[in-house]
Amino acid sequence: MTATPSAERSRPAQRQAEIAEYVVSHGSVSATDLADQFGVSLMTIHRDLDELERQGVVRKHRGGVSAQPSSVFESNVSYRLQATLPEKRALARQARTLIEPGMAVMLDDSTSTLELARLLDGITPLTVVTNFLETVKLLAGRPGIRLLTLGGEYHPTHDSFLGVPCIEAVEALRVDVLFASTSAISGGYAYHQEQEIVLVKRAMMRAAQRSVLMVDHTKLGRVALHRLAPLREFELVLTDGQADRQSLAEMREHGVRYEVVA
Incomplete structure (x- = not known):
């Protein structure tokens, strides 16, 4: 799959915002799919997901990640800023x-x-x-x-x-x-x-x-x-x-x- 403009060298905050939007629109995705979609390593994806989970935007589970309820992530200023x-x-x-x-x-x-x-x-x-x-x-x-x-x-x-x-x-x-x-x-x-x-x-x-x-x-x-x-x-x-x-x-x-x- 062709990588999006948010490649490994992109600013992490911007990439994380795009990851959050992708997870929200798809509901639940695997870390491997995210790595392919964004053209970054699996390790980078896990770091991004850890940060998004810390912000309350996503919820990690075995083998993947899902979006938090909209009332959580849509109110989070860190998410909205990006x-x-x-x-x-x-x-x-x-x-x-x-x-x-x-x-x-x-x-x-x-x-x-x-x-x-x-x-x-x-x-x-x-x-x-x-x-x-x-x-x-x-x-x-x-x-x-x-x-x-x-x-x-x-x-x-x-x-x-x-x-x-x-x-x-x-x-x-x-x-x-x-x-x-x-x-x-x-x-x-x-x-x-x-x-x-x-x-x-x-x-x-x-x-x-x-x-x-x-x-x-x-x-x-x-x-x-x-x-x-x-x-x-x-x-x-x-x-x-x-x-x-x-x-x-x-x-x-x-x-x-x-x-x-x-």
Whole structure:
């Protein structure tokens, strides 16, 4: 089998993210199959699987590996930071065009909006509000950016602040636009697997004059435990060029405004 671009010399973190996606899509695979698929040694695969198991993304068993339940791996920030990066960067480039100097912008604790945060230099002055520690560390001290951090209970799995104190902090603010993501959209609704995150995202939507949802193609046609909001409550849904036709048709049927980003 032809090796993927993630060969032995590739960065381990990126290869591990691709391995995780492969295991998730196939359910259960053998270590030998993974070694063939990714063009690396069996020893390297076992090291990668050990790390992914440590992160709670996969579960090793005799002769192979299987995916943890979606609520586990989809919430893990280490996994999310590596998953579908090219698509997230494309969404971020388009989202950046919606921001003007002088705005107050809220970014949720998604890795999609983290990619947008990387592009904010040059759109100043700008006020940025977030509960994501990765975004806080990225933007702290940036010239022209007034950074407001949302407190609350720190959750290491998400690397963000959640809970009642975070919601109360959100409710005290009013921003021009919210950029957010979620883990699943289907049937005209956005879903997420964790109740605490849903409650914070809903508060953020109420605090924003406009809300933009950034979801790569892997989120389409899926559901999670909790319904976040109707997609029509977002002014715009951004997705990438690999979005399937059925999901796009479904959004049109529900009157959802969306853009497909190349």
